[in-house]
Every structure is written in structure tokens, then in C-alpha cells.
Amino acid sequence: MRRAPLSLRLRLVLQLLGIAAVLAIVLYFTVRTVADQAAEATQDGVLGAATLAIAERLQGGDDDVGVDLPYEAFSILGSISADRVFYRIEAGGTTLTGYDDLPLPEAAGAAVTPVFYTRAYRDTEVRIAAVGRMVLVARKPVPVLVLVAQTRQGQEAIAQRVAQRAAALGLGSFALAAALSLLTAGSVLRPINRLADAVGQRGPQDLRAVDHPTPAELRPLITALNGFIARLRGALSRTETFIAEAAHHIRTPLATVRARAEIAMRQSTSEDTRETLRAVIRAVEESSRSAGQLLDHATVVYRSDRMADERFDLAKLVETQAEAFRPTADLKDLTIRLSGTDTPVIVQGDRPLIEAALRNLLDNAVKYSADETTIDLSLTGGPEARIEVADRGRGLSGQAQARLSKRFARGENAGDVIGSGLGLTIVEEVAAAHGGRFELTEREGGGACARLFLPLG
Amino acid sequence: MRFLLVEDSPDLAQSVADRLRLDGHAVDPAASLAEARDCLAAASYDLILLDISLPDGDGRTFLAAERRSGRDTPIIVMTARAEVSDRVDVLDLGADDYVTKPFDFAELEARCRAVLRRKGTALQTVQHFVGLTFNPLNASLSVGGEVRDLRNRELRLLEILLAAPERIFSKSQICDRLFSYAESVTDNAIEVYVARLRKKLEGSGARIETVRGIGYRLTSG
Numbered sequence: 001m002r003r004a005p006l007s008l009r010l011r012l013v014l015q016l017l018g019i020a021a022v023l024a025i026v027l028y029f030t031v032r033t034v035a036d037q038a039a040e041a042t043q044d045g046v047l048g049a050a051t052l053a054i055a056e057r058l059q060g061g062d063d064d065v066g067v068d069l070p071y072e073a074f075s076i077l078g079s080i081s082a083d084r085v086f087y088r089i090e091a092g093g094t095t096l097t098g099y100d101d102l103p104l105p106e107a108a109g110a111a112v113t114p115v116f117y118t119r120a121y122r123d124t125e126v127r128i129a130a131v132g133r134m135v136l137v138a139r140k141p142v143p144v145l146v147l148v149a150q151t152r153q154g155q156e157a158i159a160q161r162v163a164q165r166a167a168a169l170g171l172g173s174f175a176l177a178a179a180l181s182l183l184t185a186g187s188v189l190r191p192i193n194r195l196a197d198a199v200g201q202r203g204p205q206d207l208r209a210v211d212h213p214t215p216a217e218l219r220p221l222i223t224a225l226n227g228f229i230a231r232l233r234g235a236l237s238r239t240e241t242f243i244a245e246a247a248h249h250i251r252t253p254l255a256t257v258r259a260r261a262e263i264a265m266r267q268s269t270s271e272d273t274r275e276t277l278r279a280v281i282r283a284v285e286e287s288s289r290s291a292g293q294l295l296d297h298a299t300v301v302y303r304s305d306r307m308a309d310e311r312f313d314l315a316k317l318v319e320t321q322a323e324a325f326r327p328t329a330d331l332k333d334l335t336i337r338l339s340g341t342d343t344p345v346i347v348q349g350d351r352p353l354i355e356a357a358l359r360n361l362l363d364n365a366v367k368y369s370a371d372e373t374t375i376d377l378s379l380t381g382g383p384e385a386r387i388e389v390a391d392r393g394r395g396l397s398g399q400a401q402a403r404l405s406k407r408f409a410r411g412e413n414a415g416d417v418i419g420s421g422l423g424l425t426i427v428e429e430v431a432a433a434h435g436g437r438f439e440l441t442e443r444e445g446g447g448a449c450a451r452l453f454l455p456l457g
Numbered sequence: 458m459r460f461l462l463v464e465d466s467p468d469l470a471q472s473v474a475d476r477l478r479l480d481g482h483a484v485d486p487a488a489s490l491a492e493a494r495d496c497l498a499a500a501s502y503d504l505i506l507l508d509i510s511l512p513d514g515d516g517r518t519f520l521a522a523e524r525r526s527g528r529d530t531p532i533i534v535m536t537a538r539a540e541v542s543d544r545v546d547v548l549d550l551g552a553d554d555y556v557t558k559p560f561d562f563a564e565l566e567a568r569c570r571a572v573l574r575r576k577g578t579a580l581q582t583v584q585h586f587v588g589l590t591f592n593p594l595n596a597s598l599s600v601g602g603e604v605r606d607l608r609n610r611e612l613r614l615l616e617i618l619l620a621a622p623e624r625i626f627s628k629s630q631i632c633d634r635l636f637s638y639a640e641s642v643t644d645n646a647i648e649v650y651v652a653r654l655r656k657k658l659e660g661s662g663a664r665i666e667t668v669r670g671i672g673y674r675l676t677s678g
Contacts, residue, residue, distance in 0.1 A: 248510070251537040252466050255559035259472030262562055265633055266479055274629060281638040288559050324554070327567035330609045331637065372608075 008192070012185040020177030024170035031169060035162035039155045040127070046076050047129035048114040051148045054089070058144055060136035065091045065144055073148070081154025086126065088147040091135065102147050105130045124151050191215050199225070206304070207233045236302055247291045258284045286418045293422040296356050300426050304433035307350040311457040315341040317355060318379050318387060325362045334366060335374040345381035348457030349434045357430035360423040361389045361450050367417050368393030368448070384436070385454045392447040401440040427452060458569065458582065459483040461502040463493045463519070464535065465511050469558075473506070476562055481620065489513045497528075503578065504569055505532045509547070517550055524551035531572045535560065561637065567609070570594055584619055587677040589661035591615060600661040610635055611654045614647070618665065618675035627672040 006014075050073035059066035067089050077085045088098035103119045105111075105128075114131040128149040134141040191214050198212045209226045258281060265277045319341045329336050347354070365375045373392035380386045396404065397413045404411055405428045408421040424440065427450070431438040436454040443449040460477055464470040465488050474484040485500070487493040490513050493505075505523075509516040520532060534547045534555040547555055553572040556565055574594055584591045591598045596612045598605050607615065617626060617634055628644035635650065636642045651673060655665050666676050 248537040251558040252469055255535075255537075256466070256469045256472050258559040259469070259476045259562070263472065263476050263479060269627070269630075271629060274633065278633065278638055284559055285561075285638060288557070292557060320548075327554075327571045328564055330567055330571075331563055333608045333610055 009185050009189050012188060013181055016181030016184065017178055020174050020181065023177070024174040027173060028163075028166045028170035031166035032159070032163050035166070036159050039158045039162075043127055043150065043152075043155055044116045044129065046079075047116065047127060047148050047150060048131075050074065050077055051114045051129040051131045051146050054087070054148065055131050055133045055144075055146045058089075058133050058135050058146070060142075062138050065089075065096060065135045065137060065142060067097055069097075077148070077150055081150075081157075083151040083154045086121070086147075086149040088149075089144065090147070091137075091144040092142045096144075098147070102126075102149055103128065104145065104147070118152075121149065124153075126151050127155075191218060195222070207236070239298060247295050250291055251288060254284050254288050258288075282418065286420075289418055290420040290422075293360075293420045293426065296360070296426050297422050297429075300353055300356060300429050300433070303350055303353055304429065307353065307433060309348060310351065311346055311348050312351050313344040314347045314354070314381075314385050314387070314454070315343065315345050315379055317351065318358065318377065321355065321358050321362060322377055324359075325366060329366050329369075329375065332366070332369065333372045334369050336362075337374050337376050338378075339376070340379035340381075343381070345379055345385050346457045347385050347434075347454050349454065353430045353433065354454065357427045357452060358387060358389075360426050361387070361452065364419075364423055364450070365389050365391040365393065365448075367419065370394075373447075381456065383456075385456055387452045387454075388449065389451075390443050390447060390449040392443075392445075395442050395446060395448050396440065398442075401438075404440065405438075458503040458573075459485075459500075461485050461487060461493060461496050461505045461530075463487045463490070463505065463511065463516065464508045465489065466508075480562075480566065490516075490519050493519065497530075502530055503573065505530055507532050507534050507552075509534060509536050517547060520547065520550045520552055529576070531569075531576055531578070533565075533568060533572060563613070563634070563637070586619055586622060586675070587662035589658065589663050591619060598657065598661075600658070605657045607654075607657065610650050611657065614650050614654055618673065622663075622675045622677070625668050625672050625674045631672065 053070050053073040054067070057068040057070055059068070069087075074085055077083075086099050086102050088100060088102040089096045090100075090104070101121075103121060105115050105117060107115075111130070111132050114129040116127065116129050118125060118127050120126075126149040128147055130145060130147045133144050133146070135144045136142070195210075195212055195214055195218060199210060207229055209229055210222055212222070214222055261277045261280045261284070265274055265281075268274055268277070319338065322336050322338045322341075326336055362375075362377070369375060369391045370393060375392075376388070376390040378388045378390075380388070394413050394415075396411065399411055399413075401424075403409055405424040406421075407425045410419055410421040424438075428438050431452055431454070434454050436452065438453070439451040441449050441451075460482055462470055462474055462477075462484050464473065464486065467488070470486045470488065474486050477484050485496050485502070487496050488511075490511055493507075496502075507516045507520060511519075516534065520534070523530070523532065531553045532551070534552045535558055536547070536555055537558045553576070554568050556568060570593065578594075582592065582594055584593075589598050589600050593612060593616060596607045596609070598607060598615070613635055614631065617631055628647060631647050632642055632644055635647060651665055651667075658664060663675060663677055666674050666678075668674060
């Protein structure tokens, strides 16, 4: 199994944190080195000055080198730290005064300017400055070496303090960088999240091209996505055209079959033949109804991806549909009682889709109504538009709306009434496409009550 | 009624024409828009049944032209491509109604009647029998000056019987024409309608006679 790749956010945060850590470490070492060097330079300066001060006081004589240790030289040393101070003055290979075990510089000889070196001395480390002078003793030049040394505890203490500060600085900057990297990751990824939300919040039928302001880096993704959507829509549209064509080619011969069967029915007196013809007509009715609803369904799916978004008067549509159903209802002596259509109810949406939904509701009501009953068709406007179709049919007999609205599902009490089981699916899909909803309930006193809610325009 | 039937499928045109003639209507078939225009130039019709896809053009073009010309003959469109927007289209173009193929002739008849009623067409469809005058368009019958309204099934029952007075119609024959094939009914279901119609025929000299074990007939006896 392939492991899911790291999330972009995690990846970005980890990389930014890595960079921040490296920078913090570099910062720490830089600060430490610079501080160490500065501390050493300070000590060297003081040591050098002390050495030179002693060297200045060297005096030649007839038999010996005279040394006058200047007190100031040592007081300067004492001023920078409480470190111990050692000295050694050596002339012609013998130590005149001081600690005769204080290490000599590697390159023996008299340097006029002090040389500095660090050595281990008496269980500790010392910094030593050495300077050489030629002193005349009995008119002969004798090389004299002046060494001044100091332990490094004070310097180390300074270095320690500096290191602590440097570490604190490094950690602080790392923490700051971490916080900033989280913010950065958030802001870099925000357009992606917004895009994901925009696509994710779409209705199930929404196949419009994605038209969302996105940074240039995401454009190729959008282009690819839109290309895919277009292909999908193309496939759906071809399906719809195909269904429409198929419906046409099926319906015309079906109409012929039906007409012929009705003629034969009129002319035949044999009860057996008539029974057969009735079955033929029922089959024709069933297949034409299925064809019609498949087509309606395809249209709903196809249209809702690029819904016409017009404002129109729902009252007029309801009235027209009621009128269109009257002759059919009349055949069963059904009355369609219309109410609420005398004032306009403006909604926004796709007129043919809403018409298809209402047609299916009325078709159901007419189909399932008992003879000589009344279908109440009412429209209410505000806070949302509500179309209610209430019949005195066989009702839902306790079946859930969710079950009846399923594709090709039909009520257990549908009995011999012809239907395809797509009608309520169509109504639900139209409601969903418009941000409305559909309710189907048992009507008080018998029958079913269907309510289609649509947002006002 | 006189129909102009504009339909290019010969089978369907023949069947529809035959079926309408069974109900006593006159039908002129036209297989193309050109033929339809010739027919309209030569005769006048009560109703035009119009198919949409025809060999020499779109029925909707014909529909729009008819309406532009100011002729007001009712047009019912027969569509096979019953797409939602198509229905809206044809009504907007001035069609009076539409039926979707394959259609129920009882429904077609009902729609024709509704259209004619709406248009206020004065049709010579009034039928007389003994002392009753029957107007199927208004769904009314008058007996000695008294107008009695008929409900749809009463009207169709009377139409069936009145088409051949004295002829015996079996219960199942009547049932098949009175009820939709989509619902199953027992032969006895018509008894209630027969009883009601009998009441409305009272005093007209016409009466519905039960022929035991066979069916019913309309008689003046």
C-alpha cells in the first residue's frame, strides 16, 4: 500500500522549522566565537601592555640586568578580572625573577612586539604574553625575555555568560521563526483551502466551471479541473441527447401501437381479445411513462449544472400547470382546487425544472387520487415559497419519504397504478438544485400531502 | 369535429385518423408542412394536431407562422421529444395545448374539448335524441329547456350510448372507455354512473335500459 504523502502544511512547516533551526545554531556559534575572540583580544591587550611596561624598565648594568617591576602593570591585569598573574624575566638563559617554570614561547628569540600563546600551567590554563629586549651588560648585548601570564577563569566566565545569552538568542529566534512559519504555511495554503471549500460546497449536480480567484501557481490545477468538469458535462449532455433521441424513436411507434390497440378494442367483442389489448395498452402506457420520466430526470441532471437563473412568477406557473392538468383530472371527475395564485410570488431559478417538479407532483396526485375527489393545490409566499399538493388518494401507508424518493422505488401500496418510481426523485433533485426542500407527509383525513419549498427571488 | 392531422409517420397518421373517425370526427392527414398549408388553404378546421419534427421543417415554425398570420384555429402539438423546455416553447409560441406521444385518446378528446371551450368556438356538435339536446362541448344536456350539467364520466357514458342508440354495449366495453387503462376497475363500477345518468335523463323520453347479463342500451321506448 502506498503511504499518503505528507500534507503540504506539514511539509512546509517542517522545512521552515529546519531552516530556522540551522539559522539559530549558526547564530549561536557566531555570537560565541565573536565574544570569545573579543574577550581574548581584551586579555591580550592588557597582557601585552603589562609585558611592554616591564620591558621598558629593563636596565643594563656592568654585571647584571636591572628589573624594576612596575606596580601599575599588575594593577591593570587585576582590574579586568580576579585571575592569578604570573611573570618570568629571563636573561641569557637564566631566570632573573618570577616563576622559572612558566613556559617560554616556542620560537625562542626576542620579538619586539609581544607574542601571545596559551599553555597549560599548574593545573590550569594560562594566557601568556612574551616580549624580548636586548640589554647591554658589560657592553655586551644580552637577550632578555619578559613573560607575563594570567589564568583564564575570568575570560571563561565571560564566555559562559555570552554562550548562555547566545543560546537564549538562538532559541528565541527559533521560536519566533517557528511561529512565523506556521503563519506562513497558513497563508500560503489559504488559497488552496478556499478553492477546496468552493469546490466542496457545490451541490451534487453543479457542473459549472470553477471560477474562483486563485494565485497563478494554482491556475494549472484549475484549468485541469475545469477540463475534467467540461468532459464530464459533455458526457452527461451526450447522454441527455441520446435519451431524447431514443425517447423520440420509441414514442412514435408506441403511439401507433396504442392507437391501433384502442381501435381494435373498440371493434372487438371477444372478452379474451379485449383483455389482451388492455394488457398491451397498459404496457405501452408504462413504457411511455418511464421514457418520459427518464427524460425528465436526465433533463434535471443536465440542466441543474448550468441552471438558468431567472426571476419569475411562481403563481403563474402553478396556475398554468393546474390548467394543463384539468382535462386529465376531469377524466376521473377530479376537481383541482387552486389557491394563493392571485398574488405574484417571485422566485429565482430554472423555470423548466420547477415546472417538471410540479408536473410530477400533480401527475402523482391525479394518478393516486380516488375518483371524484378534490386535489388541493396551494401556493404560499413568504418567508419562502411553498407549493402544496394535497390529495385524497391512498396516502403513504407509513412509508418513509426517503424510501419513496429513491430512484425507481415505488410505494408498496402503489398497487396497479402505473409509474416508474422516478417522479419523487425528480422533485427532490429540483428542490436540492434550488436550495429548497421537499416534504411528503400523510394528509390528515387520508391521502398524501406534498410540499415543495423554494427560496424567494 | 374536423381535424387537420399534421404527422409524417404514415403508420401513426393512419392510426390516429382511424381512431378519431371511430368517434365520428372528420380527419384530413397531412404528411408535411407544405401539405398542411395546402389543406388550410382549401378548407377550414376545428382543430389542428401538429407534430414537431416534420420532413420539411419544424412544426414550431409552422405554429409561429400560423399565429403571426392571425388565423386562430386551435392547435394541439403532439410531441415525442417531451423535454421540459420543449413544452414551455410550444405554449409560448401560441400552441393551445400539447399531448405527449403516445397519448390516451380519451385525454386527447378531453384536451380538444377544453381548448375549444376556452376559445369559445361555436361548434355544430349538438346532438338530439328524442326529447334531449346534448352539447358535449359544454358538458350539458337540456331537457325541455332545462339545462342539466354532466360530470365528465356521465358525459362520456352518454356519448358512448348516444353514438348508437338501441345498440347494446357490454359493461366491459363501456368500462374500457370510461376508465383509464392505468387503473383496474370492476364492471360494476359503471353502475353508479349509469344510475346518475338515468336521473339526468329523466323526462327526456330517453332512457338507459339494462339488458340483463349483457350490458346497456339507450332507448326511446
